[in-house]
Amino acid sequence: MWLAELPPFIPFYAAALLLPLLPxxxxxxxxxxxxxSGLNLYLNNESFHAIQVTFMEFELELMRIDRLSLMFxxxxxxxxxxxxxxxxxxxxxxxxxxxxxxxxxxxxxCFAGDLIxxxxxxxxxxxxxxxxxxxxxxxxxxxxGLRYLIYxxxxxxxxxxxxxxxxxxxxxxxxxxxxLDGLAxxxxxxxxxxxxxxxxxxxxxxxxxxxxxxxxxxxLSAFTTKMAVFALARCFPGTELLVYIGAxxxxxxxxxxxxxxxxxxxxxxxxxxxxxxxxCGIGIGTALALNGAVAHAFNDVIFKGLLFMTMGAVLHRxxxxxxxxxxxxxxxxxxxxxxxxxxxxxxxAFPLFSGFVSKSMVMAAMIEAGxxxxxxxxxxxxxxxxxxAGIKIPFFAFFAHDSGLRPKEAPVNMxxxxxxxxxxxxxxxSYPAILYSLLxxxxxxxxxxxxxxxxxxxxxxxxxxxxxxxxxxxxYPPELRSVNLDVDWLYRKAMPALSxxxxxxxxxxxxQSAELFSSWYAKLPDNRSSSSxxxxxxxxxxxxxxxxxLFLGFLARVL
Amino acid sequence: xxxxxxPDTEDRVYFFDKPENVRLILRVFYFxxxxxxxxxxxxxxxxxxxxxxxxxxxxxxxxxxxxVLVLIAKLMRKVLxxxxxxxxETSHSPSPNPDNKESEH
Numbered sequence: 035m036w037l038a039e040l041p042p043f044i045p046f047y048a049a050a051l052l053l054p055l056l057p058x059x060x061x062x063x064x065x066x067x068x069x070x071s072g073l074n075l076y077l078n079n080e081s082f083h084a085i086q087v088t089f090m091e092f093e094l095e096l097m098r099i100d101r102l103s104l105m106f107x108x109x110x111x112x113x114x115x116x117x118x119x120x121x122x123x124x125x126x127x128x129x130x131x132x133x134x135x136x137x138x139x140x141x142x143x144c145f146a147g148d149l150i151x152x153x154x155x156x157x158x159x160x161x162x163x164x165x166x167x168x169x170x171x172x173x174x175x176x177x178x179g180l181r182y183l184i185y186x187x188x189x190x191x192x193x194x195x196x197x198x199x200x201x202x203x204x205x206x207x208x209x210x211x212x213x214l215d216g217l218a219x220x221x222x223x224x225x226x227x228x229x230x231x232x233x234x235x236x237x238x239x240x241x242x243x244x245x246x247x248x249x250x251x252x253x254l255s256a257f258t259t260k261m262a263v264f265a266l267a268r269c270f271p272g273t274e275l276l277v278y279i280g281a282x283x284x285x286x287x288x289x290x291x292x293x294x295x296x297x298x299x300x301x302x303x304x305x306x307x308x309x310x311x312x313x314c315g316i317g318i319g320t321a322l323a324l325n326g327a328v329a330h331a332f333n334d335v336i337f338k339g340l341l342f343m344t345m346g347a348v349l350h351r352x353x354x355x356x357x358x359x360x361x362x363x364x365x366x367x368x369x370x371x372x373x374x375x376x377x378x379x380x381x382x383a384f385p386l387f388s389g390f391v392s393k394s395m396v397m398a399a400m401i402e403a404g405x406x407x408x409x410x411x412x413x414x415x416x417x418x419x420x421x422x423a424g425i426k427i428p429f430f431a432f433f434a435h436d437s438g439l440r441p442k443e444a445p446v447n448m449x450x451x452x453x454x455x456x457x458x459x460x461x462x463x464s465y466p467a468i469l470y471s472l473l474x475x476x477x478x479x480x481x482x483x484x485x486x487x488x489x490x491x492x493x494x495x496x497x498x499x500x501x502x503x504x505x506x507x508x509x510y511p512p513e514l515r516s517v518n519l520d521v522d523w524l525y526r527k528a529m530p531a532l533s534x535x536x537x538x539x540x541x542x543x544x545x546q547s548a549e550l551f552s553s554w555y556a557k558l559p560d561n562r563s564s565s566s567x568x569x570x571x572x573x574x575x576x577x578x579x580x581x582x583x584l585f586l587g588f589l590a591r592v593l
Numbered sequence: 594x595x596x597x598x599x600p601d602t603e604d605r606v607y608f609f610d611k612p613e614n615v616r617l618i619l620r621v622f623y624f625x626x627x628x629x630x631x632x633x634x635x636x637x638x639x640x641x642x643x644x645x646x647x648x649x650x651x652x653x654x655x656x657x658x659x660x661v662l663v664l665i666a667k668l669m670r671k672v673l674x675x676x677x678x679x680x681x682e683t684s685h686s687p688s689p690n691p692d693n694k695e696s697e698h
Binding site: 174288289290292293362364365398401406409410413414417418421433436483484485488489490491492493494495496497498499500501502503504509510511514515516517518519520526527 | 608623625630633636639645652653658659663664674677680681
């Protein structure tokens with residue numbers, strides 16, 4: 035049947051067009067889109083064949099099916115389903131429609147077979163996701179959304195430039211291994227690097243994600259960054275530089291996460307930390323490492339989505355997610371609390387939870403590749419992620435001191451989405467064979483052995499012990515209402531201040547020159563009084579000018 | 594946006610309101626830490642990297658890593674922390690209460 039062979043982005047785009055026509059009560063039907071499309075992809079993936087479209091003089095390949103794209107295809111369907119279910123109570127059409135198109139664009143991008151198709155969906159990802167930020171409808175959200183869009187479009191422009199240059203050099207548009215070599219590949223690398231939140235290019239993420247709507251952030255956390263990981267895995271596997279970038283990405287955000295007050299911003303920093311593990315895996319480039327990176331992307335979408343959902347539920351009910359003003363919410367939001375704990379255990383890689391079975395692959399690959407000191411950095415980051423995402427998020431939101439807030443439990447659809455995500459976290463963690471059977475490369479990795487389980491438990495329990503000890507000693511930094519300066523200070527504070535100063539200087543210069551001019555003008559002889567004099571004078575001057583012009587014209591002819 | 598439940602539930606005593614429950618949980622936690630620490634001397638761990646041959650390497654590393662992390666982060670606060678409305682000061686009118694309620698129309 036031809037309908038079953040359509041590229042998966044088409045049902046999402048079509049649903050986005052039709053959704054506004056549905057009556058409000060029938061909008062839950064939108065949940066069938068990811069379910070049917072995902073099942074179709076899972077059951078019929080052999081019957082899909084490459085779809086080629088001719089665009090200008092280029093052959094575009096809309097549907098490239100291999101194990102890597104299939105894995106991300108499944109993942110994006112699961113993420114779309116969870117996020118749509120989570121925002122079902124929202125009456126704001128803008129969010130649901132842009133969420134649908136956004137998810138569809140991610141699917142289009144991950145099945146892209148050439149760089150032009152990738153570019154088109156890459157830009158669609160940017161243009162559709164920004165509405166999820168603007169839908170918050172606050173001044174902060176609108177300016178953060180604009181900064182987000184500038185970054186995303188910059189990434190798109192770099193991708194286009196890289197594509198054009200790459201085509202000129204190789205006559206190939208294939209979205210395949212490129213390797214870091216020459217300007218074209220660097221442009222592509224930077225384009226992917228922006229969306230992957232490489233250090234110094236990461237501030238769009240920590241700036242915008244916490245400003246999006248409670249439900250919008252769940253969409254945002256799933257697609258853009260994972261698409262960048264996918265693109266890096268396609269074009270730059272085994273690039274040594276990525277190992278160092280990834281290791282840096284795992285470490286620096288955790289310091290920020292410890293002192294950050296906005297709990298969704300804490301999660302945004304820990305998202306960069308998790309991306310770091312994936313980037314490391316891609317940089318190592320062995321089958322085990324790439325599998326680890328892809329598996330970790332898969333798990334991260336689910337557990338990070340789950341954590342963003344729990345914080346979204348708190349934001350929805352309380353109106354803010356400032357650690358300094360929360361606490362004691364377990365009393366009236368017990369289910370959300372449990373789901374948050376499951377998400378926290380998964381991201382911290384507790385045995386039997388999903389993070390454990392994928393993060394350990396990257397760690398093992400790191401040792402195999404001989405990067406012992408970087409492995410120590412990753413181990414530090416693993417302890418740190420437990421500290422800030424595993425303990426800090428549930429502790430300050432749901433326990434800690436009683437804030438006196440008694441919000442209602444989250445709406446049913448939010449609870450359902452969190453429940454499904456929690457079940458997935460536990461099932462994947464307990465039966466990793468399900469996940470491993472989908473992995474693109476051959477491997478025979480066993481996550482559960484006595485060494486592994488014991489060492490991971492020791493690491494986590496003693497990290498927790500450090501938290502308890504620091505708290506008892508009063509050394510733990512209290513949650514304070516504050517912002518912390520990051521790289522975005524450069525363009526949000528320093529550059530505006532500098533340009534304001536330059537503008538002041540320029541306007542002063544302008545005033546001075548006007549003054550100078552008027553004083554100079556005042557010194558000119560006033561000719562208006564004697565009219566006869568002025569006429570002769572004028573005639574003389576005009577003659578002089580005409581002679582001069584004649585001379586110049588003559589010169590021009592001669593030369 | 595604060596959807597506060599009726600005051601009759603306010604008098605309920607919840608699990609962590611009782612100090613003995615907190616104490617119990619902490620004791621179980623300390624006990625597990627001790628068990629994991631001691632297990633390290635009895636279970637034969639596979640050693641991949643030479644750092645790991647230090648007895649109880651993972652427990653020590655986890656503890657020290659987190660203490661160092663927090664102490665450095667506290668120092669970072671001295672340099673990097675600003676007022677909550679630091680960025681809003683120069684940009685256009687800050688709104689004190691962002692309306693997080695999803696619009697209903």
